[in-house]
Amino acid sequence: xxxxxxxxxxxxxxxxxxxxxxxxxxxxxxxxxxxxxxxxxxxxxxxxxxxxxxxxxxxxxxxxxxxxxxxxxxxxxxxxxxxxxxxxxxxxxxxxxxxxxxxxxxxxxxxx
Amino acid sequence: xxxxxxxxxxxxxxxxxxxxxxxxxxxxxxxxxxxxxxxxxxxxxxxxxxxxxxxxxxxxxxxxxxxxxxxxxxxxxxxxxxxxxxxxxxxxxxxxxxxxxxxxxxxxxxxxx
Numbered sequence: 001x002x003x004x005x006x007x008x009x010x011x012x013x014x015x016x017x018x019x020x021x022x023x024x025x026x027x028x029x030x031x032x033x034x035x036x037x038x039x040x041x042x043x044x045x046x047x048x049x050x051x052x053x054x055x056x057x058x059x060x061x062x063x064x065x066x067x068x069x070x071x072x073x074x075x076x077x078x079x080x081x082x083x084x085x086x087x088x089x090x091x092x093x094x095x096x097x098x099x100x101x102x103x104x105x106x107x108x109x110x111x112x
Numbered sequence: 113x114x115x116x117x118x119x120x121x122x123x124x125x126x127x128x129x130x131x132x133x134x135x136x137x138x139x140x141x142x143x144x145x146x147x148x149x150x151x152x153x154x155x156x157x158x159x160x161x162x163x164x165x166x167x168x169x170x171x172x173x174x175x176x177x178x179x180x181x182x183x184x185x186x187x188x189x190x191x192x193x194x195x196x197x198x199x200x201x202x203x204x205x206x207x208x209x210x211x212x213x214x215x216x217x218x219x220x221x222x223x224x225x
Binding site: 104 | 215
C-alpha cells in the first residue's frame with residue numbers, strides 16, 4: 001500500500017517565526033498532494049494543494065514545495081500565529097484520485 | 113449554509129451492538145468517504161462511494177458497512193464484528209470527476225464499552 005509519513009511528530013515555534021513541516025511519500029506515481037490542518041476534536045480543513053507537474057505553490061501565508069526526485073513535500077507557514085497551532089497532515093492521491101493516503105500528522109505548537 | 117454534517121458528535125454504545133453514524137452533504141458532491149482516525153495516527157479509509165448506489169471498500173472495511181441510496185447521504189454502520197470500534201470517524205466528500213479536494217465533516221467520536 002501507499003506510505004506517507006512525516007519526519008517530525010511535534011514542532012514548536014515562536015509566534016512570528018516561520019514554520020516548516022515536512023512529509024515523505026513513497027509512491028512516485030502519485031500526482032496530487034494536499035495539506036490539511038486539524039484542530040482538536042474537529043475535522044481536517046484544506047490548506048493548500050499541489051499537483052505533480054508543479055514544484056511550488058503559494059497561498060495566503062503558506063507555501064507548499066514538492067520535490068519529486070526525493071519524494072518529499074513541505075509546508076511552510078510564514079509569520080506563524082497562535083491560531084496556527086494544530087495537527088497538520090499531508091495526503092497523497094492514488095493514481096485514480098479516488099483514494100487519499102494520509103500521514104500520521106505533525107503537531108504544531110506556537111509559543112506566544 | 114453548505115457543508116457536511118455528521119451526527120451525533122459523541123456516541124456511546126455497548127459492545128455487541130451495531131451503530132450507524134450519519135453523514136449528510138449539501139454540496140452536490142458525487143463522491144463521499146468514511147475515514148477512521150485513532151490517536152496519533154493518520155486517517156485510514158473505510159469505504160468510499162463515487163456515485164449513488166455504488167461504493168467500494170477502503171483499506172479497513174472489515175466490520176463496517178455503508179449504503180448510498182441518496183447523493184447527499186452516506187451512512188456508516190459499525191457492526192459488532194468490528195474488533196476495535198472506539199475511534200474518531202470522519203466523513204468527507206468531493207465533487208469527483210477529476211476534482212480531488214475532499215471536504216470533511218466535524219467527525220463523530222464513538223466509544224464502545
